[in-house]
Amino acid sequence: MNDLETRQLRYFVAVAEEQHFGRAAQRLGMAQPPLSRAIREMERQLGVQLLVRTTRQVALTPVGETLLDDARRALEAVQAAGRRAHRSGRPAPALTVALKADFDAGLLPRIVEEYRELPVQLLLGGPGDQVRAVRDGRADVALVPTPYDPQGLESEPLVTAPRVVALAASDPLVTHPGPLRLSDLAGRMLPNGTAAELGDVTAPTGQRVRRDLSQIFSLVETGNLVWFLPQWLAERFPRPNLVYRAVEDLEPSTLAVVWAVGSRSPAVAAFVRTAQDVASR
């Protein structure tokens, strides 16, 4: 019956994240006392203790942990609702497409050219930003390579291409006889700072890469950093000191167009169709 209010969720998330009422209040632009009372009122309303406070430490109870997860999701959904409504009502509406620079398999120019429903606005971002932007309504669609977190999204695959490994030209593996396998690369460092292990090597193309492309390329050229990238990305960046080689048991990558559940407006549907058309040629 008595739902939580967005304001309460915002307060709780701030306190839970800061683990400190003072800093949370500052972040929210308010004084501590009302924040303190609001949380207490929330606990009373739910009949649950969310935080254990000593004067030196604020910690989440198990219930608080799960509420933090749920509250983040709920706030994201509320923001998505507001943002999408706001954006679609603008005088000169545009379709916002989120993608990571160069991760378009060379399709973007042709898609934009053939898509004539609306002006296209690009939203460039780092890894993981794309799906987040679509989920919270800042973008209408995104182009992302697998693997990505599909929660709250629908998608259509565009192109599936093998991934290759980027090696320094001086790397002994360049002259490795026969096809490379993942086991040949075990123990090398990945761009996210972890060592490549057999169960781990499929992830780095996805979420956790924190540097931009040229940085990664120069790290690969110099050290024994390895990087897995889709074929089409390798083709776009021929570099003198870099060699791309196929890896036999490396899973291929699929570039997909994704949109938020329930937001398949005519404009989005047309974009998806255009992207599929272009990709199938």
Next chain:
Amino acid sequence: MNDLETRQLRYFVAVAEEQHFGRAAQRLGMAQPPLSRAIREMERQLGVQLLVRTTRQVALTPVGETLLDDARRALEAVQAAGRRAHRSGRPAPALTVALKADFDAGLLPRIVEEYRELPVQLLLGGPGDQVRAVRDGRADVALVPTPYDPQGLESEPLVTAPRVVALAASDPLVTHPGPLRLSDLAGRMLPNGTAAELGDVTAPTGQRVRRDLSQIFSLVETGNLVWFLPQWLAERFPRPNLVYRAVEDLEPSTLAVVWAVGSRSPAVAAFVRTAQDVASR
């Protein structure tokens, strides 16, 4: 930055659903004027027209349509957050399992017996109620047969079984020579009141059945209503005037255990494991 409040979303959903300010206000337990102002304030805040009002008609604009979808989802997420926190703080917590009566493939008694983490509370409901209950936090897990709407849920399959068709004993198809095919059943009425067509016949086990089992059975026994049901459900209900027959190109049904994204607490994880154990024997 200026998020919508839960209250505003509730108001908007009520008006959008009733297409009438008066009835919506009544449903919300308030007077029309503040409701009218709240919606107008929302429109101003978003810079978008959500409804077109004449004094005789209230209709949604396209933007309003998409906001209605998003708002429903957002409210569901907020309610889920509140409900889960509330329930997990109860003095004698229990694990609430949502299912449709008899749709447990005979597994439930053994699962409940072997699951010793918490008391188990059952939440019975009609088709579609289960996933909704899990999504909005009224249940921790659910047992559901495919197909179901997987949005916001994670799942593990338990058992996959062929589906069979229930026919009246007097039905000419009972003596049909050779294996039945879906095309033999085209045009028959389904429990949801629509005619069975080739592309349509996989749905009825799922969402839209609105009668209970005994009603459906008697309708099958009397008229030319057809019903598709999992093998294990047919086995549990041998009925004198009913014949179950295999259908060659009818997709099998999988009974799955589902839970809300991010709510895989230890108790839930243990239940899932127990269910899988029981199902695999």
Next chain:
DNA sequence: ATTGCTTACGACTGCCGTAAGAATG
């Protein structure tokens, strides 16, 4: 003794309900 959450209290913003107004079919 200092840091930091909580309680107390006065002020205010903003929402609600009643009553009157305007517009549509």
Next chain:
DNA sequence: CATTCTTACGGCAGTCGTAAGCAAT
């Protein structure tokens, strides 16, 4: 002309900020 959304206005609940209290390191 009747129904129904909107505007106007007075009352009130709920939230905020400042100041004082109190517990833990």
